Amino acid sequence: MTPRNTPLLVAQGVTKYYGERLACRDVSFAIHPGEVIAVVGESGSGKTTLLALLSQRLKLSAGSVSYRQNGDLRDLDGLTEAERRRLQRTDWGFVHQDPREGLRMNVSAGANVGERLMATGWRHYGRIRNAAREWLTRVEIDETRIDDAPLSFSGGMRQRLQMAKNLVTHPRLVFMDEPTGGLDVSVQARLLDLIRALVADLGLAAIIVTHDLAVARLLSHRILVMKNGEVIEAGLTDRVLDDPREAYTQLLVSSVLAA
Amino acid sequence: MTHEAPLIEVEGLAKSFTLHLQGGIVLPVLKGVTFTVRAGECVALGGPSGIGKSSILKAVFGNYRADQGRILLRDGDSKIDLAEAEPRTVIELRRRLVGYVSQFLRVIPRVAARDIVAAAARESGATYNEALGTAEALLKRLNLPERLWSLPPSTFSGGEQQRVNIARGFAGRHAILLLDEPTASLDAENRACVVKLIEERKRAGTAILGIFHDTTLREVVVDRVVDVGEFGASHKLAEEAA
Amino acid sequence: MSAPSYNFAYLDEQTKRMIRRAILKAIAVPGYQVPFASREMPMPYGWGTGGVQITASIIGPKDVLKVIDQGSDDTTNAVSIRAFFAKVASVAVTTRTREADIIQTRHRIPETPLAEGQIIVFQVPIPEPLRFLEPRETETRLMHALEDYGPMHIKLYEDIARHGHIATTYAYPVRVAGRYLMDPSPTPKFDNPKMHISPALQLFGAGREKRIYAIPPNTEVVSLDFEDHPFEVQRFDRTCALCGAAGVYLDEVLTDDKGARMFVCSDTDHCECRQAAPRLAEGA
Numbered sequence: 001m002t003p004r005n006t007p008l009l010v011a012q013g014v015t016k017y018y019g020e021r022l023a024c025r026d027v028s029f030a031i032h033p034g035e036v037i038a039v040v041g042e043s044g045s046g047k048t049t050l051l052a053l054l055s056q057r058l059k060l061s062a063g064s065v066s067y068r069q070n071g072d073l074r075d076l077d078g079l080t081e082a083e084r085r086r087l088q089r090t091d092w093g094f095v096h097q098d099p100r101e102g103l104r105m106n107v108s109a110g111a112n113v114g115e116r117l118m119a120t121g122w123r124h125y126g127r128i129r130n131a132a133r134e135w136l137t138r139v140e141i142d143e144t145r146i147d148d149a150p151l152s153f154s155g156g157m158r159q160r161l162q163m164a165k166n167l168v169t170h171p172r173l174v175f176m177d178e179p180t181g182g183l184d185v186s187v188q189a190r191l192l193d194l195i196r197a198l199v200a201d202l203g204l205a206a207i208i209v210t211h212d213l214a215v216a217r218l219l220s221h222r223i224l225v226m227k228n229g230e231v232i233e234a235g236l237t238d239r240v241l242d243d244p245r246e247a248y249t250q251l252l253v254s255s256v257l258a259a
Numbered sequence: 260m261t262h263e264a265p266l267i268e269v270e271g272l273a274k275s276f277t278l279h280l281q282g283g284i285v286l287p288v289l290k291g292v293t294f295t296v297r298a299g300e301c302v303a304l305g306g307p308s309g310i311g312k313s314s315i316l317k318a319v320f321g322n323y324r325a326d327q328g329r330i331l332l333r334d335g336d337s338k339i340d341l342a343e344a345e346p347r348t349v350i351e352l353r354r355r356l357v358g359y360v361s362q363f364l365r366v367i368p369r370v371a372a373r374d375i376v377a378a379a380a381r382e383s384g385a386t387y388n389e390a391l392g393t394a395e396a397l398l399k400r401l402n403l404p405e406r407l408w409s410l411p412p413s414t415f416s417g418g419e420q421q422r423v424n425i426a427r428g429f430a431g432r433h434a435i436l437l438l439d440e441p442t443a444s445l446d447a448e449n450r451a452c453v454v455k456l457i458e459e460r461k462r463a464g465t466a467i468l469g470i471f472h473d474t475t476l477r478e479v480v481v482d483r484v485v486d487v488g489e490f491g492a493s494h495k496l497a498e499e500a501a
Numbered sequence: 502m503s504a505p506s507y508n509f510a511y512l513d514e515q516t517k518r519m520i521r522r523a524i525l526k527a528i529a530v531p532g533y534q535v536p537f538a539s540r541e542m543p544m545p546y547g548w549g550t551g552g553v554q555i556t557a558s559i560i561g562p563k564d565v566l567k568v569i570d571q572g573s574d575d576t577t578n579a580v581s582i583r584a585f586f587a588k589v590a591s592v593a594v595t596t597r598t599r600e601a602d603i604i605q606t607r608h609r610i611p612e613t614p615l616a617e618g619q620i621i622v623f624q625v626p627i628p629e630p631l632r633f634l635e636p637r638e639t640e641t642r643l644m645h646a647l648e649d650y651g652p653m654h655i656k657l658y659e660d661i662a663r664h665g666h667i668a669t670t671y672a673y674p675v676r677v678a679g680r681y682l683m684d685p686s687p688t689p690k691f692d693n694p695k696m697h698i699s700p701a702l703q704l705f706g707a708g709r710e711k712r713i714y715a716i717p718p719n720t721e722v723v724s725l726d727f728e729d730h731p732f733e734v735q736r737f738d739r740t741c742a743l744c745g746a747a748g749v750y751l752d753e754v755l756t757d758d759k760g761a762r763m764f765v766c767s768d769t770d771h772c773e774c775r776q777a778a779p780r781l782a783e784g785a
Contacts, residue, residue, distance in 0.1 A: 032347060082647045104634075104655070108662055111655045118658065119651025125661050125727040147662050193369040218367065222346045236321060236346040243323045247279030254280060 008033050008173060008205050010073060013063035014053050016046075016229075023049040024229045026063070033172060034203045038216035038237065040252065041226035047209045048177055050226065054207060055094055055175045056084055067173075089116050093166030093174035097181045099158035102165065103150045109136060109161055110146040116169045135164040139194060156187035160194060167198065174199075176208040180215055192218055213256050217241055225249050264333055265295035266435050266466035267319060272328035272342075274314055288314050292328065294485045298434070301457060301467040301480050306487040312470045315487065316437050318342075319468060320359045321349040332356060332435060354382045359437045360428030364420040366413045373398065373408040376426045383431040390430070397426035400452055417444045429456050436460060438469030442476055454479050510557040510590040516540055520558035520713070524704060527715035532681030533645070534628050539711040549582060550708025552605045552624035559620065559704075560586065560603055565593045567601035572609040572750065572767035579607070596770045608671070610692040612749050612771040615701035617718065623686040625707040628714065630674045630684040650682045653725060661730055670735065676723045677716055685722075691734045691750045696722040741766045744775035 007030035016024040024046045031037055039047040052058040054065055056076055066073045069091070079087065088094070096102040103112050113132035114122070122128050133143045139160040141153075150158050159179060166174060179195060180188040196219055199206055210216055216223055216237060223240040225233040225248065233246045244250045272292035278284050288311045296302045304312040317323040318341075319330055325342035332339050334356050339348060353359075358379075367375065373394050380390035398408055401422040407415065412423050421444045428436065438457075442450045450473065457467060457480045471477045477484075508514065516538075523537035542550040560566065566586050570578040574596040582605060583594045595601050598613040605622040615621060631641040634652050644650070653674055660668040673690035677683045685693060686705060696703060696716060703716040716722060726732040740747045742763040749771065751764040766772035 035347065081643070082649075085647065085649060107655055107659055110662055111658045114658055115652055115655055118654040119649070121651070123654070123726075123728050125658065126729050128658065128727075129662070189368040193367070196367070221350050235324075236349055238322050239324055239346075242317070243276075245277070245324070250279050 005032070006068065007031065007073070008035075008068050009054065010066045011054060011063070012066075014050065014060055014065060015062040016049055016053055016058065017061045022229050024053060027224075027231050028063075029224065029231075029234065031173070031205050031207065033205055035222065036199055036204075036206045036208065036220045037222045037224060038220035039207065039209045039224045039226060040211065040213060040216050042211060042252075045226040046229035047226045049229075051175050051177055051207065051209045055092065056088065057094075086120075089119055090169045091171050091173065093171040095159075095162050095166055095174060095176040095179045097178035099150065099155070099162045102162040103158060105151050106149050108147045108149055109141065109153070112150065112161060113164050113168050115165065120169060131168060132164075135168050136161075138167075138198070139164040140190075154187075155183050156191055159183065159191055163195065163198065167202065167204075170202065171204070173205045173207070176206060178210055179208065180210070180212065195219060213241060213253065225252065263298060264338075265297045266333045267294075267296040267468060268329070268331040268333075268338075269294050269315070269319065270329045270331070272315070272318060272330060273326045274311075274318060274323060275326055289318070289490070291490045292487070293490065296435075296466040296468050298464040298466050299461050301461055301469070301482050303469055303471050303477060303481040303484045304487055305484040310487045312487050313439060316359075316439050316468065316470060320357060320437055321353070355384070356433055357435045357437065358428050358431045358433035360425055360439065360441045362421075362439050362443055364412060364424040364427075366411065366420070368413065369411050371409045372403065372412050372415070372423045375412070375423060376430045379427045380430040380432075383433060385432075393430050394426065397430055398423070400456070401426055401449060402452070418446070418449070421445060422449060425453060425456070429460065434465055436465050436467045436469075438467060438471070440470050440472055442471075442473050450476060507589045509562070510560050510586065511543075512540065512554065512557045516554075517558040520554055523713045524555065524558065524715065527704070527713050528702070528717050530681070531717055531720050532677030532683040532714060534712040534714045536711055537713050539708045542708065543585075544581070546709040547626065548578060549605070549607060549624040551706030551710075551713070552607070552622045552708075553582060553585070553706075554708060555622045555704050555706040555713065556582075556586065556603055556605050557590070559622075560590055560592060562590070562592065564602040565595050565600055567595050567598065567604045567770075568606070569604065569609060569611065569768075569770075570607040572611070572752070573769045575769065597774075598770055606688075608687050608689075609750070609767060610688060610695045612746075612766070612768045613774075614695075615699055617700040619701040621701055621703050623688070623703065623705040625684070625686040625705045625712070626709070627672075628684055628705065628707040628710050628712040630672075630682050645681060648680070650676075653682060654727070657725060657727065657730075661727070667726065667730055667732070673732075674725050676725065678720050679723075681714075682725075683714060683716075683722075689735060689750055690724065690732075693722070693724045693732070694734060698722075737764065739764055741772060741775075744772045746772065746775055 010030045012028050014024060014027040027050055039050060041047045053060055065076045067076055110129060110132040113135050114128040117128050117131060133146060136143050136146060141157055141160055150161055153161060180191050192215060208219055220237045223237045224231045227248050233240060233249045240249060241253055244253050270293050272289055274289040275285050275287040292315060304315055306312060314323055318325050321341050328342060330341040332341055376394035376397060377390040380393045385393060403419060403422050412420050425441055442453050454476060471481060520537055523535045527535045540554060542553055544550060568579040568583040570576040573579060586592055587594055598611040603620050603622060607624045629641055631644055635641050657667050671689045672684055672687045673693055675683050675685055675693060685696060698719050700718050702718055705714045724732040737751045741751060743765050746766055750767045752767045753762055753764055755762050
């Protein structure tokens with residue numbers, strides 16, 4: 001079959017305890033190439049923890065996360081630290097809610113975009129710079145800003161720069177934690193549209209944590225609804241939003257203005 | 260064509276809503292819904308408003324979950340039961356097999372009208388240039404002024420938005436087309452255009468299932484009416500609730 | 502009244518052993534920063550406490566010591582350290598590079614090529630080349646362990662973006678023996694090529710940061726660069742105003758308060774030797 005029919009990442013029984021406290025219980029799902037999954041729920045529901053577990057930024061208490069590389073689905077627990085880092089900065093992306101966590105704020109936009117390239121062995125300044133320029137343009141940052149540090153950028157620009165920084169190595173899977181959180185509504189709309197277009201153009205798989213159902217509606221194919229660390233409802237995005245089954249999901253859907 | 264198996268086969272479809280926020284009342288909406296639509300056929304869902312016509316359409320599109328029954332869609336030689344299909348399968352079928360024209364356009368910010376329509380064409384396999392050509396031809400036929408093509412439809416009037424919506428629905432090469440009152444906010448001239456579009460698609464072998472309140476449209480394009488009121492008894496309740 | 506008596510070379514023997522063990526490990530793993538229990542020395546941090554501890558641990562009664570500060574034998578730092586060892590170890594001192602067994606240096610490598618058997622001891626303020634990228638020591642150690650050095654090029658990239666060329670002129674990062682990324686201490690990058698396949702042993706001591714690292718003799722030392730912006734040393738378009746030397750590192754010296762200036766060898770010993778020698782070599 002085509003690669004589209006084989007899962008890219010498989011989560012099985014993903015569980016996390018912080019001491020006695022359960023943060024995430026028994027989450028299982030698979031994501032395929034080109035698929036966008038939104039994880040929704042209120043703050044404290046465990047969605048950010050789930051994202052950290054899937055992206056190997058946190059150790060699982062139980063369960064497994066497997067990822068397909070070179071055709072084989074491999075349990076990520078067996079990765080060495082070096083392999084994990086390589087995966088995280090080549091085949092994966094991670095877009096933080098706070099761009100300061102994902103960017104080097106005092107080095108230029110060009111170096112931020114070029115960092116992953118340099119980390120993967122690019123040693124030609126001109127080519128690195130061209131790639132940076134191309135990606136700045138793609139995320140709608142004027143290329144004349146290439147030598148400016150993100151400190152001088154607006155919130156929306158910083159978030160777009162973070163996208164560029166992640167996408168420059170053509171990852172297959174991007175994790176996003178509230179990518180539009182903390183932005184003005186008009187800025188949000190522009191960023192959302194950009195994410196939507198990039199995800200579609202590049203055929204990215206993405207797991208997006210958001211509390212905003214409109215974001216989930218616009219970007220995702222599927223939704224996982226989390227509450228108290230568990231996935232309580234999952235399915236096709238428009239079905240979960242238009243025909244929610246669980247009481248909590250109904251509450252969530254009815255609490256927002258026309259998502 | 261018509262000798263082949265139907266493209267849509269709905270058998271014993273039942274659907275109810277449990278309203279947890281209102282003390283858990285259960286609203287039965289559909290029960291025992293059974294009908295078929297063949298290639299080249301245009302079937303209208305009939306019955307008074309609130310009887311569950313839109314719910315059937317949404318169930319056939321995979322938007323509503325079916326509680327019971329089967330929704331079989333023929334995809335080439337295979338049949339897929341939408342009531343049990345994985346989300347990925349539903350998405351794939353929407354790309355290739357099932358198109359849907361809702362009553363209202365869900366506007367995507369910043370995307371131009373022409374691109375919205377072209378995107379639908381591309382999803383069902385057209386190249387970039389073909390898709391653009393298809394989109395422009397459709398928008399022209401639907402009399403959307405050319406100066407609007409490159410603008411996002413968020414600022415358009417209701418009628419203009421609906422024409423973009425129709426163009427998008429017809430831009431794909433779906434073998435199954437679901438139409439939810441496609442002409443509701445259109446003037447006579449544009450209604451006539453939609454009639455033509457529907458007739459063309461019928462000739463091309465598309466199975467069309469729709470809700471048509473517009474009587475002229477019904478007389479011209481509809482081959483058969485499925486009276487939703489004849490299925491089960493539960494819809495009475497739904498009607499009262501609505 | 503008896504004069505205060507110090508152990509030979511100031512440090513007690515246990516401390517010297519501890520430092521020698523660190524030095525041996527550093528030689529065994531070229532470029533790797535070995536932690537050591539740096540002692541309080543009778544001088545402030547920043548004045549060469551790391552270098553002094555290394556020198557004190559390796560020097561023997563018959564060794565001849567040379568100390569330079571930015572190439573010069575006669576600046577305060579060099580004079581003080583030389584006097585320190587003359588006093589606490591009663592060793593012979595020299596300003597002649599060729600005559601020295603041990604050369605302790607702050608920020609230069611002598612122009613006279615070092616020879617087999619010589620040891621050069623560098624004073625290092627900040628041993629971690631990744632520090633500007635990553636403030637956490639745990640993380641920089643992990644980066645070294647994983648050879649996770651790609652981000653190091655960010656600094657060079659920024660240089661080119663800002664100045665059109667790699668403008669880092671000192672503390673220019675190097676890879677040692679194809680493995681560890683190393684800060685060569687704030688020597689001018691002019692001296693980086695001298696570290697490559699040097700017949701001398703090169704030791705680096707950071708007293709405040711408590712790190713020792715080393716380049717064993719005949720080890721590859723490669724300066725980082727880009728394919729289209731290869732590593733280059735500073736070039737001077739003039740010769741030394743005193744000895745006429747070309748191809749050496751020059752200091753700019755103001756000669757009056759009207760802005761008159763001259764360029765002279767930074768390596769004072771090199772300059773003096775050339776001035777003293779018959780001027781035969783001048784045309785050559």
